[in-house]
Amino acid sequence: MDTRRSEQAGGASQVGTRAQGGSLAPGRVVGDGRYRLLAQFGVDERAGAHLWRARDGQLKRDVALTLLVGDPADPESARQARRTLERAAHASKFGHGGVARVLDVLSLGSGVTSGEGLLGVVVAEWTKGSDLVDLVAQRPVAPAAAARMVQALTEAVEQAHQNGLVLGLDHPQRLRLTPNGALKLAFPGPLPEATLRDDVKALGAVLYLLLTGRWALPGGPPAIPAAPHSPDGRIIPPRSLVPAVPADLSSLAVRTIEDGGNGGIRTSAAILRVLDQVAEEEERTQLIKAVGTEPEASGDGTVWTTKKPVKDVARRRKLALGVTVLVVATVAILAWVGLMLINLFQGDSKASGPNINVAAPPSSSQPAQPPGQSQAPPASQPPAAGAPVTPQSATVYNPQGKGDNPGKAKAVIDGDPGTTWKTDQYQQQLPVLKKGVGLAVSFKDAIKLAQVKITSNSPGTKVEIRSAETKNPALDDTKVLASADLTAGETTIPLPQPQQGQNFIVWITHLGDDHGDGFLTEIGELTFLPAG
Incomplete structure (x- = not known):
């Protein structure tokens, strides 16, 4: 439940920002008395961002709050907070199922008072589901499921980057797993200096986390162990920690996170291409397994199965297409054989009567061809079109x-x-x-x-x-x-x-x-x- 998350995050995650954020506790009201804090879900220490679930007293709904905690008298802290709020406000115009919608942005003097000890607040819609830290706490996620989760999140990053937006998802406690099994950025508010490349590296780190239960970027939460490194400083591939991880997924995670070398992956579009290939390979593997599974047989030879037939629309469509191609090919072969037989009889010098063109009689507008010469086929013309039809x-x-x-x-x-x-x-x-x-x-x-x-x-x-x-x-x-x-x-x-x-x-x-x-x-x- 959310109260359990409040106790867990409130005890371990407030280290380093307790001086400014220690007074934040369930029941406290922020944002000019509008939002009542319910449960804390983590702290992004790099930005002094406290992540809370809260209750909107005016609209009677739950919301996600990113509370920027810091000293208002510190010019650098105030500047960084303003930059984060500006980027969050810019992202409020962005809509995608993989990102919680930004509802409001509050700054000092505009929804936030200096007495609250806050530099700003990002208000977003609440995302139902599971905490990502809880998801990987017991065991890593199955590779195929991990690929699907990251694929949905990558699509959101790709669209955001096309619009020139940085999402700032390089902290696992900012993400949640929705009931339909997709990852979602639940607490928007990118760091002041975050770049498009940081988003891409975050996708690799999230994949690494799902596959291994370890976080491979700096600034992760204390509840998650850091990814191990080799003596030369390189990240240990997930496959070395969990042998069940496919080689292509393991390589994708490492190549996305690391900056050096010519084999690095630097765009979300490239990640999507690899994940699409992984999904296709997984589908082929499952199909092979399904074909190789033999149904049980009773003693009298009767075949029994305990599985319901799967209504696979795509597979039925492919089967129908294959049958259609086979029928067309059969008809074409029969037609070819028929033409060969006709030509054989027409070429017999002992046969009597005039030569017959079986393809088509000559048109009245075309000159007749001499006996023994075939009629040339008409040139291919596009089909004639009628009056335009307006779509609905x-x-x-x-x-x-x-x-x-x-x-x-x-x-x-x-x-x-x-x-x-x-x-x-x-x-x-x-x-x-x-x-x-x-x-x-x-x-x-x-x-x-x-x-x-x-x-x-x-x-x-x-x-x-x-x-x-x-x-x-x-x-x-x-x-x-x-x-x-x-x-x-x-x-x-x-x-x-x-x-x-x-x-x-x-x-x-x-x-x-x-x-x-x-x-x-x-x-x-x-x-x-x-x-x-």
């Missing part, structure tokens, strides 16, 4: 986060090319920061899409037209129908084969050309034309 809705599609400029997505289907939607402005081209960004549209009824016209003044943009079975699918569950490079003005993208569907995605894989201030793509209108 348009939303920003971004599987890795909230998305770019979501409030303007409807502008691309309003019939006015002058109203536009644009991506965020990126300092690096896709896919360095993420795989892509796009727009998802849904129609009231299914259509047989033949062409898509895109009005844009962002030449150099590369797009894919994809179909989807749902409104918000995973990227791997979508199907690429066509691709093109946008030019200034209107670009028409014909589909090689009309596609029946109700949900489609315009997926941007390469942003518009850089004009000196970054990369972005702006779209004025999307026009969808069904087959005529």
Whole structure:
């Protein structure tokens, strides 16, 4: 319970800041009498930040408080506190499931009085779940589960970094494990000098902690033992401490934490790529184990199983695709054999009667071919398109986060090319920061899409037209129908084969050309034309 955490943290964690924060205790009211302290969850000694659960007396809800404790008369302490509060206020505009939303920021003279002994307060929504220290206290987390936990947290870091924000998650007591098994930054408030690189190193340290139960960065809580180092100062890999840890996860943790060498991992995007590979490998391993497991058989030869069949949608989809490919291949082979037999009989010099073109009779607009010569096939033409159909809705599609400029997505289907939607402005081209960004549209009824016209003044943009079975699918569950490079003005993208569907995605894989201030793509209108 939270009261147990208050006793544990209050006794061991206040060392070093007791002079300023010793008066903080459950029941005390801070923030102009609005927040009543309930339980303490740790202290980040590096910033004099006390982490508390509190009760908002006005809105009658629990909140997470990061209390910045220090001497108001010390100019350096006051400066550092102001910097932390500024960064927390900037992060209040950031929304992601892996970060608790900042509700308020209180500073001296604005919600915090000098008599409270505080330099500032960061108020965030309360995160239900478990304390990370308690999670690893008894035993390390299974490697596959640890990878999934860090993967969700890494996605939050990736999106924050794209927006130029430092989260400051390099202290384990600032994190909590939600009921759905994801790690979340519960106590926002980055250190004054924290950098993007510090966030990345923190991800490696969190992975190291989950795998070994040890913290590999300076300034960790006393309740967690420090990671061991070799005589040359390098961190001992997790696999050396826990042999069950896979080599790729062990290497990922060490390479992310350490600064030296050319093999270091310095971006959250690189971490995500490795974790995706680990997840795929784990899925293959589980599939092999499942296939290799034999069901029990009774004495009369009857096979019994105690496991319920798993409703694996992805596996069923792959099986259906495989069966479809097999059927198409069989039909193609039979057709080829039939044509060979026809050609065999047509080539017999003893056969009587005129030669017959079995492919198609000559059109009246085409000259007849001399006997013995085959009719040339017509050139491939894009399917004819009918009148445009307006989608029922348009939303920003971004599987890795909230998305770019979501409030303007409807502008691309309003019939006015002058109203536009644009991506965020990126300092690096896709896919360095993420795989892509796009727009998802849904129609009231299914259509047989033949062409898509895109009005844009962002030449150099590369797009894919994809179909989807749902409104918000995973990227791997979508199907690429066509691709093109946008030019200034209107670009028409014909589909090689009309596609029946109700949900489609315009997926941007390469942003518009850089004009000196970054990369972005702006779209004025999307026009969808069904087959005529």
